[in-house]
Amino acid sequence: MTITAPATQTPVPPPPVAGTFVLDAAATAAALPYPALADAIEALMRDDTVVVPPRLVQPLPGGGSLFVMPTADATLAITKLITFVADNPARGLPAIQGDIVVFDARDGRRLGLLDGPTVTARRTAAVSLLAARRLAHRRDGPLLIVGAGVQGRAHLEAFAAGLGVRAVRVASRSRASADALVRHAQALGLDAQRVDDADAALADCPLVVSCTSAQAVALRARPRADAFVAAVGAFTPRMVEWAPDVCRHLAATGTLVVDTRDADHEAGDLLQAGLDVTALPTLADVVRDTPAWRRARRDDGPVLFKSCGWAGWDLAAARCVLGGPTA
Template sequence: MRILSAEETAALLPYQALAATIAQVLADHAQGRVSAPERLVMPLPGGATLLLMPAADPTLTITKLVTVHPHARPSVRGEVWVMRTDSGERLALLEGSVVTARRTAAVSLLAAQTLAPNPSGPLLIIGAGTQGKSHLEAFQEGLGTDKVYIYSRSREHAEALASYARQRRMLGQAVGSLEPALDEASLIVCATTSPTPVLLRAPDRAFIAAVGAYRPEMAEVGPEVVRQAALYVDTLEGARAEAGDLLQAGVDWNQVQPLARALHQPKPGGRVLFKSVGHALWDLAAARLAISSLGIQ
């Protein structure tokens, strides 16, 4: 069995290839070739959470074990076990926080490629943590994004991520207020753990990826922004249980579409909100890509 470090795991999961693999997993799931039950979510003392996320196809079976401690650093720790479906032989142990960061950003990338009215415009990232960084990388790699604004409650963290963007030859700028950036950005990523909305307005033709809130009582996007957008989610079952942004806005779930359906429809016009709460399907996609890259038969 291969035990892979964070660096080794990241090298096996380039964003564009991972987005394409996620699209293939969605197609296989629609055909009944992939199974993934709802994840087990268990609250822990002190506001922490334990998550167990299994999935399987005819070749690979995976289980991701994750703990989320919002006040710790790092706040997310986890592992992804990869094994053969037919025998249970353990093939690899992937670094879970890297898988989570990269597959979440790859899902947002796939959604932006599919749904964004103006995918070539400037990017605004709200939140300068791990997910903010991974989305910056993914959108640069997959969309060619070359200009990014960074907003964070920590100016130091915003400046650090903007500096990282400049190291990647992007125009990166930390901003102390959302307003000037909102007038220009056509791509917005909300990647905070804020329990209350931080995005209270958005341009009419913006694509918004909201990935930070993961409990019903959490919301990053204000209800008016939600109600005035075409609504898409990574999976309906997960969003109905955990997408506080949508639940608190009181959305009509008949108007919310899963990403799998959107892949086969014309691109919508106007503002688009894509809400992601995570799913084991995306971890299975990461495992497929990693095992293929390792050359394990």
């Protein structure tokens, strides 16, 4: 059966046993409210039964990539199959396409399908929300979003729903895209403005999300001393959003946290800055309050959270949809 979103956007959890569910993009979004998804992600990082092998990245002839990302816990198994083609928007196509297949880990039954791009957008923003909950010195904003695509919209919604942000500034290479995101923010009741100089806007914004296509450096100024930065766009060694000298400044004066150990070989911003990513604590270290986090944490200075992506977040989304553990 296919489950579509009701008019009220009330989450519709699919039946875990009777039949196979297929959630379209709208129903997938409705089933994954950002605060609940952030809770599910935090719960997953406390679960020692979760197994996430390295993801397979297959280059495609046109310059894109096919990602194959399996993971499992004691009850669920998933495989995420998505393609990423950076220049697809110029063709009128989404940059990310694909699905997430959900299985019962005990008997192998296929339980259903989730919309891959929707899960990717929402779980990435929910991870940033969780990191901000844990690490941000100030949560009131204004929030600066650099990059007005799918992730810009998802992070806007996540920070509004999960942190109560009421003011947002949007910067993008495309004025039309920035204006569209500003209108969306205003429709949500936020004070929203387009800014044409992202570097200058950093001085006024204690919350920053960079989610550009990461094909070139987009930010060269230093964030505020009390800033929380979620750097999202660069998820391969060759991609970059933040200038290397800014990353080195943040490492010297503040706290750097990566989403998972996969960032050791994927965090383009930090790798191109010559930083030892392997020495940085992960978000799981923060959640679990490990010695690695206690050694690295500072009570002052800016915080940079580097997000690269991980199939575990997709498993957390499947748990959230199916009403699994969230605490």
